[in-house]
Amino acid sequence: MKKGILFSAGLLVFLAFSCATNPVTGKKTWALVPNSEIFASSYNQYGEFLKTNKVITGTADAKRVENVGMKIKAAAEKLLKARGTAGELEGYAWEYKLVDSKEVNAWCMPGGKIVFYSGILPICKDDAGMATVMGHEV
Template sequence: MKKIVLIFAVGLLAYGCATVPLTGRSQLAMVSSAEIQPLVNEEYNKAKSSSKILTTTAEGKKVVRVGEKMAKAVEAYLISEGYESLVKEFAWEFNLLESDQVNAWCMPGGKVAFYTGIMPICQDETGIAVVMGHEIAHAVASHARERMSNGMMLNMGMSAVSTAMGQNPTMTQQILLQSIGMGSELGMLSFSRKHELEADEMGLIFMAMAGYDPRQAPIFWERMSKSGGAAPPEFLSTHPGPDRRIERLNANMPKAMEYYEKAK
């Protein structure tokens, strides 16, 4: 009996696996994008309605301009690599919300929000591109879906995920918010360092694809590490240390520069 259960479990996990574009890493994908997108749209609208939207300001327009430019470059890359189905899942939206939090996030489907608190650290459009590339990478790599899949497995075992989502919408909502970095209870559902470093690597290349100098990324993270005083900003609270991520960014710089030279 145990052997049968094991075979079933392995088969289920194999069925529910996906591959991250660019890095080629295998990930758990028990939750489909179609299943979570209605909840994503609802939560994104809640975030907008609970904050002052500054997207039409000069700073907000910069966020939109950088976001649209990078999304176009990333989609072109994904299509060239055979990920047309993934591109169809994106309905990009970029907003600047008023908040002192030094933070930005991206929901599945390409729903991006920057907080005004991070804009002084960005300084310019290239700085915005560093953050934007990192956030877009989370969406392209389906990190939230992966974290939700892990969360559902931990909370519900191997029962049907769609049934679990329907029977316990509150839990599903909490898992979604935690999986994109908006939840207050981080625990096991906070972004793993693996995801953060993967988003750094992909984001570095994405900004280069869009024609933004990737050499500015380590400089941005140096500014970020100095911005929090005694306590780190929210954007760094569950992330790898600045020194480690800067080291990794520099290690990936030659590859990113190849894309940057092509984009110039």
């Protein structure tokens, strides 16, 4: 019985210290792995994805993805600075790529890696639509 209570108490303490506050939403989230490990894994997976997919560069659409991404970066930095949590972006290596694919998809990875598929561009129509897909308003 005593072991069970000690285990439960220890587990509660561990869980309490494993929670972190999301700097954007203010909600509690699990923080079992440090950002340094998450970012390293994210950057590796992102690099592997780019090696196996055709990245579109030098086009108006590719430049638009980059421009909207830079606006999102600036907005995130401004928000977190205003909240006094700018350090949360430490280790971010922002990057925005347009990939040649008919899929209607876009995604981001921890650390600021964002990929847009060319198949989603007709749905986005403009910068505001693209930013909405990325999860932010510009």
